[in-house]
Amino acid sequence: MVPxxxxxxxxxxxxxxxxxxxxxxxxxxGLRELGIESVAVHSDVDARCAHVLHADHAVPLGGNTATESxxxxxxxxxxxxxxxxxxxxxxxxFLSENAGFARAVRDAGLVFVGPNPEAxxxxxxxxxxxxxxxxxxxxxxxxxxxxxxxxxxVAAAQQLGLPVMVKASAGGGGRGMRLVEREQDLADAxxxxxxxxxxxxxxxxxxxxxxxxxxxxxxxQLIGDRHGHVVSLHERECSVQRRNQKVLEESPxxxxxxxxxxxxxxxxxxxxxxxGYDNAGTAEFLLDDQGRFYFLEVNARLQVEHPVTELVTxxxxxxxxxxxxxxGKLADALAGVDLRPRGHAIEARICAESPEAGxxxxxxxxxxxxEPEGPGIRVDSGVxxxxxxxxxxxxxxxxxxxxxxxxxxxxxxxxxxxxxxxxLGIPTNVDFLRRIVDDTAFRCSRLRTDMLKLRPExxxxxxxxxxxxxxxxAVLCQAVAPRGGAAAPAGGGAALGQDPSxxxxxxxGFRLFEGKR
Amino acid sequence: xKLHREYLRDGKAVPVSxxxxxxxxxxxxxxxxxxxxxxxxxxxxxxxxxPVGEEFDRSFVAYGAPAGKDYMVRVNGRTHTLAAPVxxxxxxxxxxxxxxxxxxxxxxxxxxxxxxxTVAADQTLVVLSAMKMEHKLAAGVAGVxxxxxxKKGVIxxxxxxxxxxxxxxxxx
Numbered sequence: 001m002v003p004x005x006x007x008x009x010x011x012x013x014x015x016x017x018x019x020x021x022x023x024x025x026x027x028x029x030g031l032r033e034l035g036i037e038s039v040a041v042h043s044d045v046d047a048r049c050a051h052v053l054h055a056d057h058a059v060p061l062g063g064n065t066a067t068e069s070x071x072x073x074x075x076x077x078x079x080x081x082x083x084x085x086x087x088x089x090x091x092x093x094f095l096s097e098n099a100g101f102a103r104a105v106r107d108a109g110l111v112f113v114g115p116n117p118e119a120x121x122x123x124x125x126x127x128x129x130x131x132x133x134x135x136x137x138x139x140x141x142x143x144x145x146x147x148x149x150x151x152x153x154v155a156a157a158q159q160l161g162l163p164v165m166v167k168a169s170a171g172g173g174g175r176g177m178r179l180v181e182r183e184q185d186l187a188d189a190x191x192x193x194x195x196x197x198x199x200x201x202x203x204x205x206x207x208x209x210x211x212x213x214x215x216x217x218x219x220x221q222l223i224g225d226r227h228g229h230v231v232s233l234h235e236r237e238c239s240v241q242r243r244n245q246k247v248l249e250e251s252p253x254x255x256x257x258x259x260x261x262x263x264x265x266x267x268x269x270x271x272x273x274x275x276g277y278d279n280a281g282t283a284e285f286l287l288d289d290q291g292r293f294y295f296l297e298v299n300a301r302l303q304v305e306h307p308v309t310e311l312v313t314x315x316x317x318x319x320x321x322x323x324x325x326x327x328g329k330l331a332d333a334l335a336g337v338d339l340r341p342r343g344h345a346i347e348a349r350i351c352a353e354s355p356e357a358g359x360x361x362x363x364x365x366x367x368x369x370x371e372p373e374g375p376g377i378r379v380d381s382g383v384x385x386x387x388x389x390x391x392x393x394x395x396x397x398x399x400x401x402x403x404x405x406x407x408x409x410x411x412x413x414x415x416x417x418x419x420x421x422x423x424l425g426i427p428t429n430v431d432f433l434r435r436i437v438d439d440t441a442f443r444c445s446r447l448r449t450d451m452l453k454l455r456p457e458x459x460x461x462x463x464x465x466x467x468x469x470x471x472x473x474a475v476l477c478q479a480v481a482p483r484g485g486a487a488a489p490a491g492g493g494a495a496l497g498q499d500p501s502x503x504x505x506x507x508x509g510f511r512l513f514e515g516k517r
Numbered sequence: 518x519k520l521h522r523e524y525l526r527d528g529k530a531v532p533v534s535x536x537x538x539x540x541x542x543x544x545x546x547x548x549x550x551x552x553x554x555x556x557x558x559x560x561x562x563x564x565x566x567x568p569v570g571e572e573f574d575r576s577f578v579a580y581g582a583p584a585g586k587d588y589m590v591r592v593n594g595r596t597h598t599l600a601a602p603v604x605x606x607x608x609x610x611x612x613x614x615x616x617x618x619x620x621x622x623x624x625x626x627x628x629x630x631x632x633x634x635t636v637a638a639d640q641t642l643v644v645l646s647a648m649k650m651e652h653k654l655a656a657g658v659a660g661v662x663x664x665x666x667x668k669k670g671v672i673x674x675x676x677x678x679x680x681x682x683x684x685x686x687x688x689x
Contacts, residue, residue: 065624066649352648361648363622364675367582367589368562385562391622391672395648419594422563424582431596465527466597468547469566469577473592474599475535476543476556477564477581479520 010035011326012086015113016059017041017051018076019091021382022398023304024051027089030318032056039083041076043069045390050382059083064392070094073101077108087111087325089318093394096301099124113325115224115279115300122275123298127169127207133295136271141286141294143209145169153208154186160210166190168197169205176200177244179211212294214448215286217241218253219299220268221309223317224277225324229331232265233309233317234341236282239447240436242359247429247452248436249305250346251312254407254445255287264293271298280306280321286449304349304399307380311345311403314338344410345403348418348437351395354427355459363391367425372417376403376410389426397423411443432459523602524588530602542569566592585675615658615682619673623647628669628680634662636682643667643679656682 015031016039017024028038028051040055045064052058059079061069069075071094080088088105090096090113099117106112114120123129127145134140144156147169157164157180166189168176176197180189194204216239224230237253238246256264268283282303284296306317315337323333353361369385381398383389389397400417404410418434435458436442441451452458518537523530536544538553545552553569559578567576579592588599627644630636641653642662660682667679 360620360652361650363647364585367584368580370561370563370580391624391647393649420578422580422591422596424580424589424591424596425584427584427598428596431594434594462595466595466599467593468550468552470590470592470595470597471524471526471531471533471547471599472535472545472552472554473564473566473577473579474524474581474588474590474597475520475522475533475545476554476566477579477590478522478588479518479535479537479543480556480558480564481562481581482558 008035011322011328012036012111014039014057014083014085015087015089015322016076016080016083016085017055017089017091018070018095019089019093020046020049020051020070020393022050022380022396023091023302023382025054025382026380027091027318028055030316031089031322033316034319034322036322039079039085041070041079043392045392048387050384050387057083064390066094066393073098073104076101077104077110080105080108080110085110087113087322089113089321090301092301092304097124097299111325113279113321115277115281119275119277120300123277123300125170125201125203126167126297127205129297130207130295132275133271136267136274138267138271138295139293141165141209141212141296143207145207147205147207150187150190153190153206156208157186158183160208163211163213165209165211166193167207167209168193168201168203169207170201170203171197212286212288213450215239215288216253216255216447217246217284217449218256218264218287218293219282219284219303220264221303221306221317222268222272222277222281222283223320223324223330224272224279224281225330226278226327227329228273228276229329230269230272230277231330231334231339232269233313233315233339234261235264236305236308237447238305239449240442240451241449242452246305246349248346248348248433248442249308250344250407250410251308252341252344253287255291260291260293267293267295271295279324280317304396305347307378307399307401308345308347311378311401312341312343314342343403343405344407345401346410346414346437347399347401348414348433349396349429350398350400350421350423350433351429352389352397352423352426353395353429355429355432356461357427359459360427361395362426362428363389364426365389366397366423368422369424370420370422371398372400372420374413374417376413377417378402383423397428407445408443411437431461435461522588524599525602615656615660615684616678617643617654617656617680617682619645619675619677619679620652620654621645621647621675622673623652624672625667625669625679626651628665628667630662630665630680632662632665635685636660636662642682645673645679654679656680658682658684660685 014037017027031038037056040052040058042052061075063069095101099120102112102117130145163181166178178189198204221233236251238249240248282299285293287293365388371379378401383397402413404413415437520535522533531548534546541555555567557565563578563580581590623645626646630642638659639655643654645652663683664681
């Protein structure tokens with residue numbers, strides 16, 4: 001297999017990771033397994049972020065906002081030069097799907113651990129991706145991708161039948177998308193969409209697609225090499241989402257059988273081959289209640305939810321990314337490997353946000369972090385006790401991924417793992433995640449992309465006041481634990497709202513357990 | 518050795534105390550109720566609570582930590598953020614007193630009002646950027662803007678007053 005072979009003869013001596021937090025740390029680990037040194041980069045506020053502490057080398061980028069740090073192409077390239085890195089792994093988000101960055105990396109004589117920029121260009125916009133999919137014989141959502149002015153879009157919408165989605169031609173992800181349910185709202189939606197698209201992408205053209213609902217979100221993980229070979233690593237289902245942000249992801253999907261898996265995989269591979277795709281990527285689809293699937297877009301990067309695929313297929317996607325980026329063949333890396341999915345994996349995204357308070361995100365110090373352990377439990381975390389979560393980046397703290405032989409056991413395992421998870425000091429969505437996992441609809445895999453919108457009580461949580469046990473636990477934690485009920489924070493006590501010395505005063509003269517058990 | 522706290526439950530202040538009995542045994546009073554626990558500090562910062570008597574029928578591992586002026590405790594699979602009755606809660610974008618406070622630490626993206634402006638209750642007066650998201654803040658009361666402390670581009674702390682609106686006299 002790859003790691004053994006590659007560790008003996010690593011294709012790179014040193015790789016820079018142009019990202020932060022959990023994904024940067026996950027790549028550090030993958031590189032170390034291959035015998036490759038890692039170079040972290042960081043903003044000022046991230047100087048003690050987990051990925052920086054774990055990497056072999058660290059280069060400060062300066063600045064705090066993403067624009068003045070992780071998104072600054074020149075700073076990242078300068079850091080790669082200064083640290084003698086031979087390749088750059090972009091992680092997800094930030095510069096990962098920026099074809100201009102991929103070109104700049106190549107022009108600087110370095111290797112970009114991701115798809116070539118030409119393939120990225122062909123899949124980058126909604127319109128171009130849709131055209132490539134049609135040409136590759138991949139089913140797309142009924143709609144039109146040619147914008148001949150407002151009248152043509154209105155006519156298309158009428159012909160498709162409302163409701164429709166109006167999307168920016170150049171857009172990606174959830175940006176520049178609008179749902180239109182009534183004919184009289186079409187003109188306004190198109191005008192607003194054009195303004196937004198013009199500002200965001202410098203291109204005000206729009207496409208119109210029929211709304212597919214109810215639908216499930218099913219995506220295919222792909223990996224390609226530079227020799228024209230592309231392999232499907234099967235589906236992930238990510239139907240539990242809010243405003244196009246995924247909350248829980250799993251593999252395999254309970255509603256995808258072997259025949260459908262084969263057909264979706266073939267479509268995704270055909271599209272990837274058509275555009276010369278040569279690294280890890282994901283083709284996203286909507287699956288309707290008749291079992292028909294429609295292409296949405298390709299995410300030209302390693303995805304947040306890649307661990308579920310790793311757990312059911314046994315491959316390490318970061319190892320494979322490095323292997324193919326160095327010009328290696330998939331046929332060599334995967335020779336003799338049985339890629340059929342085994343068992344069931346589910347990922348929960350742990351975020352610093354409060355679903356109970358309208359999903360308000362939170363920044364601030366984590367005073368106590370307790371991550372779960374046990375059989376079949378994987379935690380990809382980017383935080384630790386004492387870490388101050390900055391306000392500048394997204395709210396993902398860690399990912400909890402479980403594996404079990406079947407879906408029912410995986411659900412039970414995830415619920416139990418969430419039960420023993422604690423991130424205290426700022427609000428998180430841990431309780432929310434557990435409410436979803438314990439919900440009958442989730443347990444029965446009755447999933448749809450709008451389920452969180454239809455079931456607001458899952459976000460709101462129980463209304464009952466805290467039981468006596470909770471109040472008792474609060475005082476006992478403070479009475480028994482050192483320094484005000486949390487392990488001593490690494491970041492110093494100055495930021496505390498509550499002076500920990502007060503507890504010491506109250507405890508003066510008291511020794512824990514007086515030498516007894 | 519006795520530790521006293523007071524927490525809000527259902528809007529009412531509940532006195533809570535832990536009194537050391539002997540060894541790892543503690544007597545805990547929650548309002549009028551008394552419970553007895555064995556409490557052991559674990560290596561990961563958790564505290565194992567084993568009830569003595571009949572009030573609870575099994576043991577729990579609890580994790581607790583301060584969160585600003587509140588105390589967060591996670592036990593029995595639920596997280597509780599317990600507020601002391603006296604604590605001044607800075608959260609909530611639209612306090613009913615007409616003062617907009619930053620619901621979290623963030624950067625002021627835009628200030629859409631000036632002193633003297635007449636504004637509606639739900640009118641966006643400040644746009645705050647935090648955790649890659651935009652938050653539109655309104656005063657929650659209709660009236661006249663008295664003061665604007667928010668400046669575009671400036672980082673503000675959670676709870677910081679951004680705009681003060683004086684409530685318009687009720688009509689009719």
